[in-house]
Amino acid sequence: MLRTHTCGELNLTNTGIEVTLCGWVQRSRDMGGLTFIDLRDRYGITQLVFNMQGNAVLCEEARGLGREFVIAAYGKVAERSNKNPKMPTGDIEILVDRIEILNSSKIPPFTIEDNTDGGEELRMKYRYLDLRRNIIRKNLELRHKLAIETRNYLNLQGFIEIETPVMIKSTPEGARDFVVPSRMNQGQFYALPQSPQTFKQLLMVAGFDRYFQLVKCFRDEDLRADRQPEFTQIDCEMSFVTQEDILDTFEGLTRQLFKSVLGVETGVFPRMTYDDAMKNYGSDKPDIRFGMTFTDITDLSKGKGLRVFDNAEIIVCITAKGCSEYSRKQLDELTDWVKRPQIGASGLIYVKYGNDGIIKSSIDKFFTPDDLSAILNRSDAEPGDLILILAGKKTATQKALGELRQEMGNRLNLRRPGEFKPLWVTGFPLLEWDEETKRFYAMHHPFTSPVPGDIPLLDTDPGKVRANAYDLVINGVEIGGGSIRIHNKDLQKKMFTVLGFSDELAQEQFGFLMNAFEFGAPPHGGIAFGFDRLCTIFGGGDSIRDFIAFPKNNSGRDVMIDTPARISEEQLKELGIKLV
Amino acid sequence: MLRTHTCGELNLTNTGIEVTLCGWVQRSRDMGGLTFIDLRDRYGITQLVFNMQGNAVLCEEARGLGREFVIAAYGKVAERSNKNPKMPTGDIEILVDRIEILNSSKIPPFTIEDNTDGGEELRMKYRYLDLRRNIIRKNLELRHKLAIETRNYLNLQGFIEIETPVMIKSTPEGARDFVVPSRMNQGQFYALPQSPQTFKQLLMVAGFDRYFQLVKCFRDEDLRADRQPEFTQIDCEMSFVTQEDILDTFEGLTRQLFKSVLGVETGVFPRMTYDDAMKNYGSDKPDIRFGMTFTDITDLSKGKGLRVFDNAEIIVCITAKGCSEYSRKQLDELTDWVKRPQIGASGLIYVKYGNDGIIKSSIDKFFTPDDLSAILNRSDAEPGDLILILAGKKTATQKALGELRQEMGNRLNLRRPGEFKPLWVTGFPLLEWDEETKRFYAMHHPFTSPVPGDIPLLDTDPGKVRANAYDLVINGVEIGGGSIRIHNKDLQKKMFTVLGFSDELAQEQFGFLMNAFEFGAPPHGGIAFGFDRLCTIFGGGDSIRDFIAFPKNNSGRDVMIDTPARISEEQLKELGIKLV
Secondary structure, eight states: OOOSSOTTOOOGGGTTOEEEEEEEEEEEEEETTEEEEEEEETTEEEEEEEETTTOHHHHHHHHTOOTTOEEEEEEEEEEOSSOOTTSTTTTEEEEEEEEEEEEOBOOOSSOOSSSOSOOHHHHHHTHHHHTTSHHHHHHHHHHHHHHHHHHHHHHHTTOEEOOOOSSBOOOSSSSOOOEEEOSSSTTOEEEOOSOSHHHHHHHHHTTOOEEEEEEEEEOOOOOOTTOOSEEEEEEEEEESOOHHHHHHHHHHHHHHHIIIIIOOOOOSOOEEEHHHHHHHHSSSSOOTTSOOOOEEOHHHHTTSSOHHHHTOSEEEEEEETTOTTOOHHHHHHHHHHHHSTTTOOSOOEEEEEOTTSOEEETTTTTOOHHHHHHHHHHTTOOTTEEEEEEEESHHHHHHHHHHHHHHHHHHTTOSOTTOOOEEEEEOOBSEEEETTTTEEEESSOTTBOBOGGGTTHHHHOGGGOBBSEEEEEETTEEEEEEEEBOOOHHHHHHHHHHTTOOHHHHHHHHHHHHHHTTBTOOOEEEEEEEHHHHHHHHHTOSOGGGGSSSOOOTTSOBTTTTBSBOOOHHHHHHHTEEEO | OOOSSOTTOOOGGGTTOEEEEEEEEEEEEEETTEEEEEEEETTEEEEEEEETTTOHHHHHHHHTOOTTOEEEEEEEEEEOSSOOTTSTTTTEEEEEEEEEEEEOBOOOSSOOSSSOSOOHHHHHHTHHHHTTSHHHHHHHHHHHHHHHHHHHHHHHTTOEEOOOOSSBOOOSSSSOOOEEEOSSSTTOEEEOOSOSHHHHHHHHHTTOOEEEEEEEEEOOOOOOTTOOSEEEEEEEEEESOOHHHHHHHHHHHHHHHIIIIIOOOOOSOOEEEHHHHHHHHSSSSOOTTSOOOOEEOHHHHTTSSOHHHHTOSEEEEEEETTOTTOOHHHHHHHHHHHHSTTTOOSOOEEEEEOTTSOEEETTTTTOOHHHHHHHHHHTTOOTTOEEEEEEESHHHHHHHHHHHHHHHHHHTTOSOTTOOOEEEEEOOBSEEEETTTTEEEESSOTTBOBOGGGTTHHHHOGGGOBBSEEEEEETTEEEEEEEEBOOOHHHHHHHHHHTTOOHHHHHHHHHHHHHHTTBTOOOEEEEEEEHHHHHHHHHTOSOGGGGSSSOOOTTSOBTTTTBSBOOOHHHHHHHTEEEO
């Protein structure tokens, strides 16, 4: 090694020894006859000292070093007179004899500090400099730690990591595939996997019993802040299991990760049905770090002559503790907020329960004080609280109030960072009806098993069929989901029929899986966690991009290497394709 | 779990307990009033017993079970009267009370046995059945074990696993890229990485100090037996290191893998220069499980009037111990073997040193007994040995004799399975001249650093420049290679110039890397192991396909899922491409 020690390990026990450190110049300070340089590497920062009186030439040389120069410094460890208890190396400094410039540096386009002056675009263009910042480096160290803990935990549980192929086959169900033209089979394409779903099921048919993989997956979707065209999953599958076994195993994994990586004990994860989640939180991924659950006041609110209530399918409210003093302006602003197209409510109704016990509302004309009291009563409101009411179509109103609940949670600082509340959501519907295309879609995917008792409903009322499916939610973020799978060819065929596949298309696309089911497929099920999201939750970050070494931007571009890019005519010709 | 135990764990200590096992019917035997079924899962095989006298209905049911049916068997553990000491569960059997058929199975198209009757094509089409065979399952278990040991070793050495992107940019150097058309940036393409080379170097610029990744890489090459379009690398990079540090670190990893996975102590790996490897073995990846090194007899053999020798640049031989009794027919056959186009020798000359001390050769007309004795003497031949001589152009003759040496090693059973002889090869040339395109190519890749003292030769005699590069060879197979990298922009630019890149092309393709070198790039180097090959060597297999769960065939097809395949017109249109 060009160094004897890293910049993070020296302390008073090393006083007096000769060392060589290598690293980057974080900053330098001239203090009269002394020059101090903070030398940085992945492991920490160590202070170098140069003395003008002792060695003027060397000191001048040190003064000539710019930010981010890479140097080797040779010298002796000495106790500092002015100790810095905040730094692990803060008790010592290096009295430098000699330096060697290993590489110079131009002035970086932004500061290499936690609070950098670089904007997102600039940081991404110079991602190799952005990654030098502590805050980003720690995110990737956390990611590594989560990955290695996950692998070791699953290994001890008897899971085998098996690599599934990246170049597979395009399927019409689900999101859009990225495809790869084949040179050796012109006119034909591979597709990049959206998940290794069918392969992991085949591994169960093959008898591997317990499979996992940390695996890159790909979706050609229009991107949002928390989406990347390539992302990583913790992908798992088990044979001869019930839903309970899978929840136990992956609750065990998640608790172990919280404990070993963050030192947090989460306790047993509560469970909630999809119906209860929608009814009480207006979301299938509720943040249960705070209450503010819904109160249904449909029966108390109809027939009072207020048309918006009388025409509503459902009237529900939340109780914002201590918000009775909200001003007119604040309430107008909240009303505008719920009326935005993303939320889609037609209006917001409030009831203030003043600290003085006086009740005021936006519906005083229609509701008697007793009527309002009944609402406050059912909502468990206390003096000082504010009731916020939405009314309309059932699901849309629940979802809108769910959004408002999250927003009020933010405004009231109820979504505490550093607090982690995992939750299993179970009992999902198997199918979702799409009004636009007038067909059912699989809520999870077409391989999800219905609850056995509901199978007859597939013929009579498919929308009512419940799935043997489950999601893991942490702090309102869906971390993963899975299901018990179909392992019977006939049921799988029926499922494709319900989803509108012709027999031919089902056979062409998934024939290999249905054939496999004819050769002794075991009962099986599994789960997949979004690893980028899991890292982001663990790291307390806002954007998954800060937890990916080289992310792409919202147009799917890597601005550092400038891709996607044109390829040569010769390449196109070899592949047998042309640009339109 | 649907089972209480696996099929691999019950023994005499469990006698008398009630158990439920799940698995596949491996085979069944009717023995008078008793029926035996071997029930198989990933963990082993357990014998089930059904007694016609005790329960005729159940016994009939058991007799109806076909091969590969999936069942749950409920019963009691009992000591076997007829123990099988070869099976971990061979002391017990299950007296079955009840069975449940979890899934039936058609008759498999080949037998699920180590020695199957299925050919390669059929096995690949039904890979999920092929994977049920012990021999293949164990290969994938070995692969998992090697992966987890590799990760834990490197983690303990301070390496961080960092995922680099799969959708990157096409570059003209090296093999052909697979490309991915971009929908959001029409007319532009991503490329799949042939290796994460530039990204790992950027991670060093970013200060990550020690990086590794088990990572899928892609090459659109015409395939051979040991090539796959997608393959896996153990990819590593370190900063502030010399070549010695990298060899130490990865020799440590390899020795640890041998020890922990195979229980084999390999000792310190010998090192050999490229020049010595070519001179003594005619290969840059010699199998050193056996000797049979080359003897140069050019000076002893010229001027005897034999034109093939007199016109040769080099005359070299190997000594095949104990082969002096080779018949005319055997020698003719060996001569034909070296004259095949793959080997390319013009002929083969032999000298037999008989057990009786009599010397016979194919060049008796030109060589006196003393001349022949001098050759035998220099070759350390003993009575009973056979000398095989090739002559011609230097490199071609060395390579041809290297092939002959390997072949003789095979024929004499000197390449012993289960014996492992790793070797570092160092001191490679930086560049290779290609006669066809009349230009230099990088022997490793364009980022490899020249030996510092040889840098001036880049201007005067590039072919003479040695690289700071190294390969790990095990048993004659190149497992991996690496180098100290260039970390200086000007040297990198010069390297591209020597390789025939225009400044514009170098900037367009690798500008991001050269720019990064201007912001404090540390000295760094690394290595990559071919993980599929490593697994194959460890597992003692012939084909990497047996160590990959879902491999592709020689046409790049996955015959199980039938890909590559046509995609829809709509997909093509969205991507802005047409078929030619």
